[in-house]
Amino acid sequence: MIHIFEWADSFVGKSEIELQRPFIERIHSMLLKGTGAGHEYLGWLHLPSEFNQDELQRIKKAGRKIAQQADVLVVIGIGGSYLGAKAALNVLQHSFQDLLPSHKKPMHVIFAGQNMSGTYLQELLEILDNHEVAINVISKSGTTTEPALAFRVLKQYMEQRYGVTEAALRIYATTDAARGALRALADQAGYETFVIPDDVGGRFSVLTPVGLLPLAAAGIDIDAMLEGARIAELELNEPDVFKNPAYAYAALRQIVRSKGKEIELFVTYEPGMHYVGEWWKQLFGESEGKDGKGLFPASADFSTDLHSLGQFVQDGTRSLMETVIRIKHTRKTLSIEAVEQDMDGLNYLAGKTFSDVNDTALEATMLAHQTGGVPTIGLELEDMSEKSLGYLFYFFEKAVAVSAYLSGVNPFDQPGVEMYKTNMFTMLGKPGYDKEGSTS
Ligand SMILES: O=P(O)(O)OC[C@H]1O[C@H](O)[C@H](O)[C@@H](O)[C@@H]1O
Numbered sequence: 559m560i561h562i563f564e565w566a567d568s569f570v571g572k573s574e575i576e577l578q579r580p581f582i583e584r585i586h587s588m589l590l591k592g593t594g595a596g597h598e599y600l601g602w603l604h605l606p607s608e609f610n611q612d613e614l615q616r617i618k619k620a621g622r623k624i625a626q627q628a629d630v631l632v633v634i635g636i637g638g639s640y641l642g643a644k645a646a647l648n649v650l651q652h653s654f655q656d657l658l659p660s661h662k663k664p665m666h667v668i669f670a671g672q673n674m675s676g677t678y679l680q681e682l683l684e685i686l687d688n689h690e691v692a693i694n695v696i697s698k699s700g701t702t703t704e705p706a707l708a709f710r711v712l713k714q715y716m717e718q719r720y721g722v723t724e725a726a727l728r729i730y731a732t733t734d735a736a737r738g739a740l741r742a743l744a745d746q747a748g749y750e751t752f753v754i755p756d757d758v759g760g761r762f763s764v765l766t767p768v769g770l771l772p773l774a775a776a777g778i779d780i781d782a783m784l785e786g787a788r789i790a791e792l793e794l795n796e797p798d799v800f801k802n803p804a805y806a807y808a809a810l811r812q813i814v815r816s817k818g819k820e821i822e823l824f825v826t827y828e829p830g831m832h833y834v835g836e837w838w839k840q841l842f843g844e845s846e847g848k849d850g851k852g853l854f855p856a857s858a859d860f861s862t863d864l865h866s867l868g869q870f871v872q873d874g875t876r877s878l879m880e881t882v883i884r885i886k887h888t889r890k891t892l893s894i895e896a897v898e899q900d901m902d903g904l905n906y907l908a909g910k911t912f913s914d915v916n917d918t919a920l921e922a923t924m925l926a927h928q929t930g931g932v933p934t935i936g937l938e939l940e941d942m943s944e945k946s947l948g949y950l951f952y953f954f955e956k957a958v959a960v961s962a963y964l965s966g967v968n969p970f971d972q973p974g975v976e977m978y979k980t981n982m983f984t985m986l987g988k989p990g991y992d993k994e995g996s997t998s
Pocket residue numbers: 636637638639696697698699700701702705760761844972975
């Protein structure tokens with residue numbers, strides 16, 4: 559369901575990929591046997607095929623209940639507890655869904671707790687009164703500052719508006735089975751809760767209740783998404799780097815990195831794919847960017863950004879490589895028609911579709927960038943359906959695990975994100991943080 563249509567072959571020789579074969583095979587078996595660094599976080603590996611069916615039914619049931627209770631679902635979460643659902647909604651929903659006639663309008667999912675802006679939260683509160691509201695608060699640790707703070711405000715709003723008992727029926731918590739402040743709070747208030755498995759890290763959690771509950775509430779076919787991921791789990795369990803596109807992608811980017819490239823630009827040509835780029839940035843950034851290593855993950859929406867970043871990509875500092883996502887079948891096809899006077903000079907495009915033109919832009923740009931010294935990998939995704947997206951999520955999870963191991967780092971920890979938090983807590987006077995910026 560994903561295939562590599564461009565192997566950066568003017569920069570990477572087949573023999574160089576061949577050299578990676580033994581390392582990849584070793585990593586493949588390390589993943590299967592669970593013997594690598596961070597092996598206690600391998601729950602995502604068999605999640606699609608081993609998904610607990612009772613839990614799945616409960617997610618779908620809660621999704622239906624939310625859809626009956628509310629027309630706005632506020633999902634509170636950050637990082638891995640936000641980006642997967644946001645990406646999936648961006649891919650799968652109508653580009654202008656807010657403006658659809660009301661009978662066609664699905665549940666409106668709004669995100670909160672993904673920033674610390676008082677303006678954002680205050681303005682969210684201002685619009686909620688005109689809607690029926692439900693909340694899904696998501697935090698694996700149950701202690702992350704941004705979502706905890708947003709939940710404090712929104713919980714109070716819900717209790718004042720609906721009363722404590724009714725509010726508790728409209729709040730759903732997704733968190734650790736036993737640990738964290740959110741678990742204690744949810745148990746005490748009697749919210750319906752969903753568990754993020756211990757062995758699934760936040761950025762790998764899109765196919766757990768973290769991603770699936772908001773999506774189910776929005777009417778997304780989560781069975782199809784899991785089905786796509788199951789196909790990926792099966793197909794991408796192939797040890798041969800030349801037969802496994804996730805492994806080939808991992809190998810290619812490491813070879814390119816070893817030749818001095820420092821930034822990987824994740825490029826999409828469909829606006830609906832924008833947040834897949836955001837999700838991908840966390841997955842690759844936190845999994846690989848450590849011990850002084852890693853490609854800095856950046857993203858761009860072409861052709862839009864060709865009119866802003868294009869100059870740099872073509873001609874600026876030569877530190878970039880590019881990964882381009884091509885969608886084989888777009889959701890809609892719009893044909894370009896000839897007009898009588900051809901004042902705009904576009905009749906030469908008559909008979910083509912927008913997809914034809916967009917694809918040509920993609921090919922032309924790839925060629926130009928490769929000529930300009932940007933190694934480019936092209937990944938083709940079948941379409942923008944639930945099934946393909948499930949496949950894509952799993953594809954990148956598998957690829958990043960192998961890629962990080964190839965570069966010699968533990969893919970499953972993120973020690974570097976703590977330092978700013980320690981400074982911030984010290985500056986804010988959080989109990990337990992002393993003036994030197996270390997926990998006491
Ligand atoms: O789900 P939570 O525990 O609230 O974590 C939310 C996010 O914040 C942390 O700082 C981590 O860097 C991320 O990996 C995580 O996804």
